[in-house]
Each structure stands twice: as structure tokens, then as C-alpha cells.
Amino acid sequence: MTTPLLRLRGVTAGYAGIPAVRDLDLDLAEGEVLALLGPNGAGKTTTLLAAAGVIRPMRGTVEAFGRPLHRRLERNARAGLILVPDTRGVFHGLTVRENLALARRGGRDRTHEELFPALAGLMSRRCGLLSGGEQQMLALAKALAGRPRVLLVDEMSMGLAPVAVQALLPAVRSLADRFGVGVVLVEQHIDLALSIADRAIVLHHGRATLAGPAADLRADRHAVAEAYFGTAPNTLEAPPDGTDRQAARRPGEHLRHLRAG
Numbered sequence: 057m058t059t060p061l062l063r064l065r066g067v068t069a070g071y072a073g074i075p076a077v078r079d080l081d082l083d084l085a086e087g088e089v090l091a092l093l094g095p096n097g098a099g100k101t102t103t104l105l106a107a108a109g110v111i112r113p114m115r116g117t118v119e120a121f122g123r124p125l126h127r128r129l130e131r132n133a134r135a136g137l138i139l140v141p142d143t144r145g146v147f148h149g150l151t152v153r154e155n156l157a158l159a160r161r162g163g164r165d166r167t168h169e170e171l172f173p174a175l176a177g178l179m180s181r182r183c184g185l186l187s188g189g190e191q192q193m194l195a196l197a198k199a200l201a202g203r204p205r206v207l208l209v210d211e212m213s214m215g216l217a218p219v220a221v222q223a224l225l226p227a228v229r230s231l232a233d234r235f236g237v238g239v240v241l242v243e244q245h246i247d248l249a250l251s252i253a254d255r256a257i258v259l260h261h262g263r264a265t266l267a268g269p270a271a272d273l274r275a276d277r278h279a280v281a282e283a284y285f286g287t288a289p290n291t292l293e294a295p296p297d298g299t300d301r302q303a304a305r306r307p308g309e310h311l312r313h314l315r316a317g
């Protein structure tokens with residue numbers, strides 16, 4: 057079995073000793089897009105922060121590329137574990153070209169030109185004058201300059217018009233398909249997220265309440281709604297390999313309701 061790019065096992069993480077995510081398992085394979093869904097405050101961002109090493113779990117383990125996370129964030133980033141925060145991380149006083157040059161640190165990576173051709177005509181524009189969608193494209197383009205192997209993308213679509221989101225999410229899919237990047241995508245647009253994801257996990261009050269192939273979640277909106285609002289039946293199926301901590305199942309398997317509360 058190939059080593060996942062990212063593996064969380066039994067992760068409980070939070071703030072000031074209070075858990076916001078409890079006992080979470082997650083595997084992310086090369087070229088896979090995993091949607092992390094759930095209502096406000098469910099623990100999605102906390103999961104990303106723990107996965108990126110920004111906050112240290114109270115319990116459980118996080119491994120990237122087969123190794124425990126390094127204590128120094130820049131070491132994890134250099135290995136290819138990149139967090140794209142929802143604050144977009146662009147410098148408003150600088151132009152698009154200057155922002156990209158800073159992110160590339162002298163390198164010549166031009167992948168962004170293929171994925172975001174719209175940026176080509178905006179190179180001399182100050183970022184403070186870009187639309188929300190354009191800023192988000194730039195944030196992703198900057199993340200690409202770090203040569204990610206895993207991208208942790210937090211609410212890329214926040215505040216954007218649906219048409220802008222529809223333009224951005226396929227770029228995320230093609231990052232996975234063309235470059236083998238593994239993506240954990242936190243997203244409020246459930247349908248759009250499921251339309252590009254391979255698998256999904258629904259969180260409710262910090263716990264995974266549903267996990268499975270994205271196609272299965274799309275086909276069973278009732279199960280998604282139940283998981284979203286924490287009313288899913290309390291039926292924890294035993295997975296076929298007997299490892300009862302495996303939260304996210306492989307394509308071809310059925311949806312799994314996970315024990316809530």
C-alpha cells in the first residue's frame with residue numbers, strides 16, 4: 057500500500073485546552089481531492105491548522121509524506137505541505153507580478169499561467185484593486201510557487217460570487233489531476249465541492265459524522281443533511297479491513313455514518 061501524503065490518526069485539537077476537533081482520522085492520497093464539509097464552527101479550519109502543524113494536537117498523530125510533522129512550519133512547507141488560508145495571503149500594496157515574484161523567491165515556476173490565464177492581463181495591477189475572485193486566484197498561484205505536494209485550502213470561495221467559484225474549483229481539480237497534488241478542500245459550497253472532490257468528510261461539532269466517496273454523498277443528499285446537522289443515525293459500520301479508525305473510505309465503498317457525540 058502506498059504511503060498517504062497526509063495521515064491524521066485520532067487527532068483531537070483545539071484551543072486553550074478545549075477540543076474543537078475530536079478523534080479525527082484522515083488519509084489523503086496523491087492526486088486526491090478530499091472535501092471537508094460541515095456547518096460553521098464544526099472544526100474544519102481547526103483540522104487544517106492541525107494538519108499543517110500550525111496548532112499541535114492534544115492527542116493523536118499527524119504525518120505528512122510518511123513522517124511526523126516537523127516542529128518548524130517552514131520545514132513542512134519546504135517538504136510541500138502548504139496551507140492556503142482564507143485570508144488570501146496576498147500583499148495589497150504590491151502588484152500581482154511582485155506578489156508572485158516574492159512567492160517564487162527567484163524561481164521560474166510558471167504553472168500559474170496555465171491554470172489562471174486571467175492573471176496574465178493583471179500583472180501590473182495592485183492587488184488591493186483586484187476582485188475577490190482575482191485575489192483568490194493569486195493566493196492559489198502563490199501557493200503553487202511553493203511547489204506543493206499537499207494543499208490545504210480553507211474556504212477559497214468565501215465572499216465570492218458563484219461564477220467566480222465555478223472558475224476556481226476546476227483549477228484545484230486540475231492541480232490534483234495534472235501534478236498529483238493532494239488537496240484538502242474546506243468549502244461551504246457543498247455541491248461544487250462534491251463535484252470536484254474524490255472523497256468527503258462531514259464534520260459536526262468537531263466529529264466526523266459521515267465519510268465516503270464524493271459521488272455517493274452527491275447521490276444521498278439526505279445522508280449529507282443528517283450528517284451536517286448532527287442527526288445521523290448512530291451506526292458505526294465496521295470497515296472491511298477491521299481498522300475501525302479509518303474515517304475516509306476508498307472510492308467504490310459506500311457511505312459510512314460515523315458515531316456522533
Ligand SMILES: Nc1ncnc2c1ncn2[C@@H]1O[C@H](COP(=O)(O)OP(=O)(O)OP(=O)(O)O)[C@@H](O)[C@H]1O
Nearest residue numbers: 071072075076094095096097098099100101102103
Ligand atoms: N483561536 C481560537 N480560539 C478559541 N476558539 C477557537 C479559535 N478558533 C476557532 N475556535 C473555535 O473552535 C471551533 C471550531 O472552529 P473552526 O474555525 O475550526 O470551525 P469551522 O468549521 O472552520 O467554521 P467556519 O465554517 O465558521 O469557518 C468553534 O467553536 C470556534 O469558535
